[in-house]
Amino acid sequence: MRGQPVERTPVWFMRQAGRSLPEYRALRRAGGLLELCHDPAVAAEVTMQPVRRHGVDAAILFSDIVFPLHAIGFGVEIRPGVGPVIEEPIREQADLERLRPFEPDADAPELAETVRLVRDGLSVPVIGFAGAPFTVASYLVEGGPSKVQARTRALMLTDPDLWTALCKRLADQAVASLEAQVRAGAAAVQLFDSWAGSLSAARYEAQVLPIMTSIIERLRPLGVPVVSFALGGGHLLELLAAAGPDVVGCDWRTPLSAASVRLGPGIALQGNLDPAACLATWPIAEAAADGVLEDAPARGHVFNLGHGVFPETDPGILTAIVEHVHARTSVDPPAPAPARAG
Numbered sequence: 001m002r003g004q005p006v007e008r009t010p011v012w013f014m015r016q017a018g019r020s021l022p023e024y025r026a027l028r029r030a031g032g033l034l035e036l037c038h039d040p041a042v043a044a045e046v047t048m049q050p051v052r053r054h055g056v057d058a059a060i061l062f063s064d065i066v067f068p069l070h071a072i073g074f075g076v077e078i079r080p081g082v083g084p085v086i087e088e089p090i091r092e093q094a095d096l097e098r099l100r101p102f103e104p105d106a107d108a109p110e111l112a113e114t115v116r117l118v119r120d121g122l123s124v125p126v127i128g129f130a131g132a133p134f135t136v137a138s139y140l141v142e143g144g145p146s147k148v149q150a151r152t153r154a155l156m157l158t159d160p161d162l163w164t165a166l167c168k169r170l171a172d173q174a175v176a177s178l179e180a181q182v183r184a185g186a187a188a189v190q191l192f193d194s195w196a197g198s199l200s201a202a203r204y205e206a207q208v209l210p211i212m213t214s215i216i217e218r219l220r221p222l223g224v225p226v227v228s229f230a231l232g233g234g235h236l237l238e239l240l241a242a243a244g245p246d247v248v249g250c251d252w253r254t255p256l257s258a259a260s261v262r263l264g265p266g267i268a269l270q271g272n273l274d275p276a277a278c279l280a281t282w283p284i285a286e287a288a289a290d291g292v293l294e295d296a297p298a299r300g301h302v303f304n305l306g307h308g309v310f311p312e313t314d315p316g317i318l319t320a321i322v323e324h325v326h327a328r329t330s331v332d333p334p335a336p337a338p339a340r341a342g
């Protein structure tokens, strides 16, 4: 993430925890997703499951981008197969009163506790995360998941002051959450802007870039690398980089070589295997992973998918990808196993 030399390319997968793992589904039967996130022992266990199984180089905290909203008592639930649904969406200035600051120590000490349990339970680093304001705002404004975020984009145009005020509150929540995660031991953080791809570059620059820049500036004193990821953000890469992260996440639509040319060598890249390739047979998935490695910059590449693991993915394919990326990028190929004594 810092662009320093590595022994082999590090690998982790967005959404590596969760529905593709039978051991998660067994635990998940016990309760709702957000309820699981409030239980540190369970959330830590789910965070560690994919690390043990796949041998990835980092854990991603098991939580959700709407966790801070849930923790302050803003009516939100995650409906299976649907996503986050908001009881009373944000429509006007007065609605902002309901969006109070997130105080992790008071509202959800279990967040930091989960990070501590994972940090102590694993030898690989823990990545913390938060939703970026545009994406979280889109849930609050639309009332739930939407394909094109039409209401949100209309609000940005018709009431830019409300938009800015809303984003400031969400930025404060994201920073508070990430500070708590890093203080508890997260070694890097990722901002997920899953729906920012629906914005034009001009709109992003005018009404999202300033808030992203301020968030990343406020994270700087924590001293950990910051990853910025926007699904479908190929047309936004320069603007994602302009906000000042250490790493830009690329989805599968933008070749890493093209991103390298556009962003230059000063910033690391994360990605970008098409998650659909993990639904194919091993020879196809392997060839696709090789394609990513061949296209990646020589320095400052974190292997990942271009978006989250699909629930129907065979976990065996993910494990094989980790082994393959490690073997292919090892500076010193692993020595043959020592002959057994005696």
Ligand code: CP3
Pocket (backbone or CB within 6 Å): 013, 014, 015, 016, 017, 018, 019, 028, 032, 033, 060, 061, 062, 063, 064, 065, 066, 078, 079, 080, 081, 082, 083, 084, 129, 145, 192, 194, 231, 308
């Ligand atoms: O392994 C990991 O990556 C850590 C866990 C994680 C979850 N959500 C758990 C989860 C992470 C990083 C998130 C982030 C998140 N949540 C994002 C950004 C990443 C992305 O995918 O773009 C977004 C947009 C959300 C909102 C959200 N939460 C959606 C769209 C859904 C899917 C709803 C569904 O069931 O199809 C969720 C639910 C969710 N969050 C699940 C998990 C494991 C699946 C539901 C479950 O197990 O009940």
